[in-house]
Structure formats: C-alpha cells, structure tokens
Amino acid sequence: MGFLIDRRNNPKQKSAVNRQRFLRRYREQIQRSVSENLKGRHITDNDRGEQISIPTKDIGEPQFHHGRGGQITHVVPGNEEYTRGDRIARPQGGGGGGGGREGSPDGEGMDDFVFQINQQEFLDVLFDDMELPNLTKRQLSGLEEFKRRRGGFASDGAPSNLSIVRSMRSATARRIALGAGRRRELRELEAELAALPDTAEFEDRKQALALKIDELREALARIPFLDDVDIRYHRHYNEPVPHSKAVMFCVMDVSGSMDQATKDLAKRFYILLYLFLSRNYDRTELVFIRHHTVAKEVDEDEFFNSRETGGTVVSSALDLMKSIIEARYSPTEWNIYGAQASDGDNWPDDAPRCTTLIKQVLPLCQYYAYVEITESGDKPLWQTYASLESEWGDVFAMQHITGPGDIYPVFHELFRKQSA
Amino acid sequence: MAERIKREPLSTESDWTFELLEDYEREISRIAGDFGLDTYPNQIEIISSEQMMDAYASSAMPINYHHWSFGKHFLGVQNNYKRGRMGLAYEIVFNSNPCIAYLMEENTLTMQALVIAHASYGHNSFFKNNYLFRTWTDAESIIDYMLFARNYIAECEQRHGISAVEDVLDACHALMNHGVDRYKRPYPMSLEEERQRREEREAILQQQVNELWKTLPVSESAIEQREHRFPEEPQENILYFLEKNAPLLEPWQREVIRIVRKVSQYLYPQRQTKVMNEGWACFWHFHILHEMYREGLVTDGFMMEFLQYHTAVVYQPPFNSPYYNGINPYTLGYGMMQELRRISEAPTKEDRDWFPDIAGTPWLETLNFAMRDFKDESFILQFLSPRLMRELKLFSVVDDENLDYLEVNAIHDEWGYQKVREALSANYDLGNLEPYIQVYNVNVRGDRTLTLRHEMHRGRPLEQGSAEEVVKHLQRLWGFDVVLESVSNGEVKSRIAHSELSAAV
Numbered sequence: 026m027g028f029l030i031d032r033r034n035n036p037k038q039k040s041a042v043n044r045q046r047f048l049r050r051y052r053e054q055i056q057r058s059v060s061e062n063l064k065g066r067h068i069t070d071n072d073r074g075e076q077i078s079i080p081t082k083d084i085g086e087p088q089f090h091h092g093r094g095g096q097i098t099h100v101v102p103g104n105e106e107y108t109r110g111d112r113i114a115r116p117q118g119g120g121g122g123g124g125g126r127e128g129s130p131d132g133e134g135m136d137d138f139v140f141q142i143n144q145q146e147f148l149d150v151l152f153d154d155m156e157l158p159n160l161t162k163r164q165l166s167g168l169e170e171f172k173r174r175r176g177g178f179a180s181d182g183a184p185s186n187l188s189i190v191r192s193m194r195s196a197t198a199r200r201i202a203l204g205a206g207r208r209r210e211l212r213e214l215e216a217e218l219a220a221l222p223d224t225a226e227f228e229d230r231k232q233a234l235a236l237k238i239d240e241l242r243e244a245l246a247r248i249p250f251l252d253d254v255d256i257r258y259h260r261h262y263n264e265p266v267p268h269s270k271a272v273m274f275c276v277m278d279v280s281g282s283m284d285q286a287t288k289d290l291a292k293r294f295y296i297l298l299y300l301f302l303s304r305n306y307d308r309t310e311l312v313f314i315r316h317h318t319v320a321k322e323v324d325e326d327e328f329f330n331s332r333e334t335g336g337t338v339v340s341s342a343l344d345l346m347k348s349i350i351e352a353r354y355s356p357t358e359w360n361i362y363g364a365q366a367s368d369g370d371n372w373p374d375d376a377p378r379c380t381t382l383i384k385q386v387l388p389l390c391q392y393y394a395y396v397e398i399t400e401s402g403d404k405p406l407w408q409t410y411a412s413l414e415s416e417w418g419d420v421f422a423m424q425h426i427t428g429p430g431d432i433y434p435v436f437h438e439l440f441r442k443q444s445a
Numbered sequence: 446m447a448e449r450i451k452r453e454p455l456s457t458e459s460d461w462t463f464e465l466l467e468d469y470e471r472e473i474s475r476i477a478g479d480f481g482l483d484t485y486p487n488q489i490e491i492i493s494s495e496q497m498m499d500a501y502a503s504s505a506m507p508i509n510y511h512h513w514s515f516g517k518h519f520l521g522v523q524n525n526y527k528r529g530r531m532g533l534a535y536e537i538v539f540n541s542n543p544c545i546a547y548l549m550e551e552n553t554l555t556m557q558a559l560v561i562a563h564a565s566y567g568h569n570s571f572f573k574n575n576y577l578f579r580t581w582t583d584a585e586s587i588i589d590y591m592l593f594a595r596n597y598i599a600e601c602e603q604r605h606g607i608s609a610v611e612d613v614l615d616a617c618h619a620l621m622n623h624g625v626d627r628y629k630r631p632y633p634m635s636l637e638e639e640r641q642r643r644e645e646r647e648a649i650l651q652q653q654v655n656e657l658w659k660t661l662p663v664s665e666s667a668i669e670q671r672e673h674r675f676p677e678e679p680q681e682n683i684l685y686f687l688e689k690n691a692p693l694l695e696p697w698q699r700e701v702i703r704i705v706r707k708v709s710q711y712l713y714p715q716r717q718t719k720v721m722n723e724g725w726a727c728f729w730h731f732h733i734l735h736e737m738y739r740e741g742l743v744t745d746g747f748m749m750e751f752l753q754y755h756t757a758v759v760y761q762p763p764f765n766s767p768y769y770n771g772i773n774p775y776t777l778g779y780g781m782m783q784e785l786r787r788i789s790e791a792p793t794k795e796d797r798d799w800f801p802d803i804a805g806t807p808w809l810e811t812l813n814f815a816m817r818d819f820k821d822e823s824f825i826l827q828f829l830s831p832r833l834m835r836e837l838k839l840f841s842v843v844d845d846e847n848l849d850y851l852e853v854n855a856i857h858d859e860w861g862y863q864k865v866r867e868a869l870s871a872n873y874d875l876g877n878l879e880p881y882i883q884v885y886n887v888n889v890r891g892d893r894t895l896t897l898r899h900e901m902h903r904g905r906p907l908e909q910g911s912a913e914e915v916v917k918h919l920q921r922l923w924g925f926d927v928v929l930e931s932v933s934n935g936e937v938k939s940r941i942a943h944s945e946l947s948a949a950v
Binding site: 046085111140 | 463466467470474486487488489490491492493496498499502503511512513514515516517519520521523524527543547550561565607611615618619620621622623761762763764765766769772837838839840841842843844845846849850851852853854855856857858860861865868869871872878879880882899901902903904905906907908909910911912914915918
C-alpha cells in the first residue's frame, strides 16, 4: 500500500532561486539582449516581460565527450534491404543515417537559448547601473501617509479583531484563580467522605458533607466560562510612513514640424523615464504639456495623438510648467522631473525669454532632461540650452536622438550612475 | 489469456479523484504482491505541471542544492513546454525509501493507474532489488544527505560568497561523470554521521595535503624514488583524487567536491540500467493492468486507452524514419523482458539452443534473476534473443574514419546474431560511451603539473572544444598546470596543456 499526497498546493517556485542564479550569472548577455530587443519594442508593451536569447555556446556546461573519428559500431533497428558486407556512403552533415546516437556536441549551428523574463526582471536589467541624480534630497517629505500595523492587544475593539487565543487564555486564568480555593475545599471534603466508614453512626456527617459538596460544586459551576473582562482584541495603530513622490513633466513640441515618427521616439523616451521614476518613487504623477505657439496641459491620449500646426514658442510651455508647479506641486513636497522633447525648432525671438524662464524652472527641479530628435545637429533650441549645461550641470542634461536605437543608450547616458 | 471474470469495474469515468486513485492503488498493490514484487513503501505525490518542471530541473531529486545550471535547465524546459514543443513526463520516480513518485495532475485516470503500476511498483522493485542499486545507493539516507548537501552549500555561499561556491560547483559538474567509483562500495551515510565526520575529515585532509606538499629537505631514499609516479596506480575517480590531493583547496571546497561526487555516484546506477529499468517497469504495468482487466476491475474503454499509451511508449521507429532518435530503451527493455517470459513459458527449438538454462523454467524466477543481477550491458549480452533481433530488424554498422564508407558488418541472421548482440551490448557499456580518463601522474617534486590520460577507445578522440573547457575547470581545482594526453596503444596521440591554452587566449 502506498500513500497518496496532494502536492499541488505546495509552493510552485521551487526553482526560483536557481532561476535567479542563472539570470545573475548571465547578466551581461541578458543586458545585451534586452537593449537589442528594445529597438523593436512597442510602446504599449510595458506590462510585458521580455524574450531573451543567448547564444547556446555561451552558456554551455562542458564535459568530456568523444569527438568525431576513430571507429564506432552502431546498432540500428529497421533493416529493410542490407545484408552483411554492404557498403553505405557516409551520410553528409552528421551521423543521422548511420546512427542517431552520435549527436555530436560541438555546439555549432545550435539555436540560441531562448527564455522569458518577467516585467520586474526586465526593468531590473534595463535600469541596472542607472540611478536618479539628487534622489535623496526630498525623499522623506510628507508624513500624511499611514500604515496600519499590529501592536499587541487591547481590552476593547471591534468584534472582527477578537483574539480568540488571548481571550480564552485569560478566561482560563480567571477560572483557575476564582475557583482554586473552592476546589481545594471540595477535594478535601470528597476525600473525607470517601474515608468515612459505611456505618450508621456517620450517616449525619455524610449527609452534611454531601450537602456541602453539592454547594461547592454549584458555586464552581457558577464561575462563568467566558466573562466580559476576559475578552481581548488585536490592537492596531497607525504608523506614519515616510514616503516619496515625484511628478514628471512631459513637455513636447507638437507644431507642424513634429511628425508622428518623431513623436513616437519622444514617447519611448518618456516611457523609459516614467518606468524609471516609478521604480524609485512610491508615487509618480505625470503632467503632459504640449505646445506650439501656445502651451496647454492635456491628457496622455491627446498628448501623443492629436496634431496641430503652427510655429513654435517654447517659452509658453516653460511658463505653463512653472505656473503648474507653483499651483500644485510644491518643491518642498515633490520631486520634480522635467523631460522635454522637441525637434529643436524655436521662434528666434523667443530665445532670451526661454533662457530666463528655464533658469527659473531649473532650481525647482530635481532633474531636467532635454532630448532633441533631429537628423542635423544644433537647432535653435539646442543653442539656447547649450549655455545651461555648464552652470546647471548637475540638474540639466541634453542629448541628441536620431533613431529608435539611440533612445536607450541616450537614456542610459543621462542617468548613468555617477561615480562619487 | 485466462477467462475474464465478470464484475463491477472500479470506475467508468476518465477523471480521477483521490478516492478512485486509492482504490486503484490498492488493487495494483494487491496484484503486484501476488506476482511477488518486492518494493519499498510507496509515497505517491500528485503535482502540477510547473512542479514537474521543477522536478526536471533538479535532476529529479526531491531536494537539491542551488546552482544556476538547474535554473537554466528549468528555463529551457519551461520555454519548450509553453510553446508546445515538448510534453512533460507523466511521472518521475525517485529512488529512496519510501519510494517517491510524482504524478502529473493532468493525467487521466487510466494514465494514473498506468504510472502507479509502472513507477511505484515496476521501478520501485527494480530500485530495491537490482544489484547495482543495492551496492551503490542508500535509499534510506539519500534524502537526509541531500538536505545536508543543500544546507552545507548554502552555508558556504553565505561565508564565501555565491561566486566562489559557483566556481567550484561548475568545475565539479564538468567532471561529474568522472567522479564515480566503479569498483569500490561507498560508505552508507546519514545526516548525523556526515556532520560529525566532516569536521574530522577537514582537519585530517588538510594535514595530509600539507604532508604531501611539504618543502622540508627530503632524505636520499626519497630522491631515489623520483621515478615513481604519484599516484602509483592511475586513478579513474578524478573528483576523488582532487578532493584528497589538490594542494590549494580550502577544506570547504573539498567538501563541495565530495558532495558532487556523492550525487554523481548515486545517479550512476540509473545511467547503467536505463534499458532494464524501463523494460522491467513496462513489463509490469502491462501485466498488472491486464490482470486488472481479467478480474473485471477495469472496463474495455480503459484498456483501449491504456494500450494506446503503452504502444506509443514502446514504439521503435526504424532508422530511416524522421522520428528515429536512437534505440528506444523502453522498446528494447520491454521486448527483452517479454521474451524472457516467453522463453520460459513456451520455448522454441531456437530458444532451447540459445538459452538452455532458462528455457522452460518458471518465468517469475527467470525474470527476477535477470532483474537482480545484471546491468544493461550484461543483460543485453546475456539475454537479447534472436527472435527480438529479427523483430526489431537490428543490424550493425561500422563507421571507421579511415574509410569513406560505412560497412554493414552483421545483420539479424544466423551468422550475425552474436555479433549484433555484442555490438549492442558494447553500446551500453558506459566505459565505452564516455571517454576513459584517468589521473596518471603528478609532478610532485617539480612544478606540480597534473597529468591526465585519456585511453582512446577504438581510436576515438576527445571533442576538442569541450575538452579544453574541462581542462580549464580542472586547473581551477588543481591550482597548477594540467595536461591531458590522449593515448592509444601506449603512444600519446594528442595533448591539451592548460598553460598553452592560457597563452593562446
């Protein structure tokens, strides 16, 4: 006879540790594969993990094997036509015809080793060795969030928090304490009763004892099994949790010169930044500002999809950003990030005003990144911003992007871990 | 087949429940007992496909230490399974006492009954009775030992870092097949003993190593013995040699080598008895389920489903089929076991000529004898019958690198039976399949170079790329230069030296 055991509800992830070990060991190859895949990745794919493929020869586990050559005798089933002494031309490209046993482990021509990683692992790999500059500055701002925590027991509370174990424990203790004297008396009387000889002269005494015993028993029975004073409740209290929040301003030029492909590139950059911020902050809010000659705060859908024409006045967006910060996102409470994407066009007369405004905005920000999506360098806006890099180097950065393949490297460059 | 008994079958539906499985298990157990199958107690566990993949990944060990290669294996299986490129086994059985069998929850009731008979009674009785398992494995203590191994390696990782432990494990895994004793019986071990002895061993080992490598002046007589090799006899258990003699290893590293060695040793009998083990299990699931049918315990539909699975398992595609992937061990083993029964019960003239000892003897005894005292190589050499060779149409082909053609040197005819049988038997000899490599010499007085010798079998060379990689691993454990020579007829044919490899890189 055997035992049947249902193991289906056991924890499934028995191999999780081994899997992590594998990812850890081949981090470099995985990273290469991730950045390779990123080029082809769609904007809507952010909840998804990633398929990784690594050349099989990189992850081999070598052992001693026989190579080709020497003399081998194969025994093979299914003979239809051969008799002893027949000669067969050596099959080309592997021993398939002569005998499948000799699948030679030379590793060449083998497929890549392909597997899936989940979103979390994907992000870990993606943002490995990157960090947010000036992260700690306002991290502990705002204590208005609380977390409920268990903290001992209380004698009052809601029925749902009743602690049965504790309640029964104190009930038991109370019953023992209240009944101890009477029980001792009861035991003594019972012993005496049992010791009395079974003759008539002790009959009175016996009756008296029996009466007393009954009284004691009743008194003991009257001790309540569970009393109000016994009830205990789990106590919870609110613990303030330091918590960090960030707001990310996406600023984009939507004038006629920005075509859909350019906007897609910008969108990918924003998505990376958003994912990155979400990993570092408990809460990340997004503000979308699009502009041509006037700036407007819009929702995400409109931000990426609607199209307008007209000239470009960048200062309008900076102006709006500044007033939104003042109205809603106090820099003492929020970590503010700005990301601006543009094809670099700007109204020539706007440059001085732009410079003034960005200099007012930058002190409010943790970081402000400008990416210019253009084939040819040094457009007007680039020139306007170029002077900022020296003065505001720790807060401000700008980069060129020409195609989808650039986005991740540029992003990587912007947020590369600064060696102290 | 005997008269069928009319009776209410155990069930008529195809979905299993725990109650039904218990009913089936009870009946199977009874019938197996009637046939005299001697088994460890059974522990049958129902698991999900994901857990099955976990079991795959850790060499089917219920407990194993952590290593990236298991993770890689898991990812590979998972990926193939999710894309429908491969199915998972219906069961996995582990050689321990009690004998643990994992059954997939997706199996139908028929399949569950089949795998209970196959694994929990077939394989189980093989584990308990075959001489290799009896000699080399301790079913009682393996779970304890694996627990010890896992904890010890986790402890090492905490103390020395994951990478350091990984380096040693990688190197050991590369040499895993060369970490078994073929002729010596290992000690039985238990968790407590193992822990106690470990500490003593660490101390003594280090002392011995120090003794071997001490640089104090040596007496005249020692210098005279310079010609002597160390080790005096070549040693085939490379991991054992390294564990005991590598000069630079820390005690914990020696212990890790020992753990890998023990695991390898434990799995060694399974590699040597694949055909027999599967054949035995198939033979018994076939006969047990037929007996159930005869007793009216299962329906016609059940049998049809069972026979479909059974024939799929024991199907042997011919060599020119696209499905051909070598000889199917299930077919060969099952066919041979069935033949043994037939030869015992109803021998022909040919059988009497070939198997005078067993023709006409009680079949259960014959089968038990064959199961107990053989391994694949000797089993085939002894019992592969001409009739089965004809059925499978076996023929043998010689592939010689000096000739530009292959030659059919024997087929399934009177002249060739013996040759085919010998050739097939040799193909199951692990000594021929795996390169035969021994520790040959250590330059004890000089630069401590370790020399290994590969005794070439019928002129077969080593696969160069992987051999170089393994030599690198060897060097990591040994700490000094390592040379691997391939030798044929006492003459060195090729040579891989670690020092030259490093220079090339």
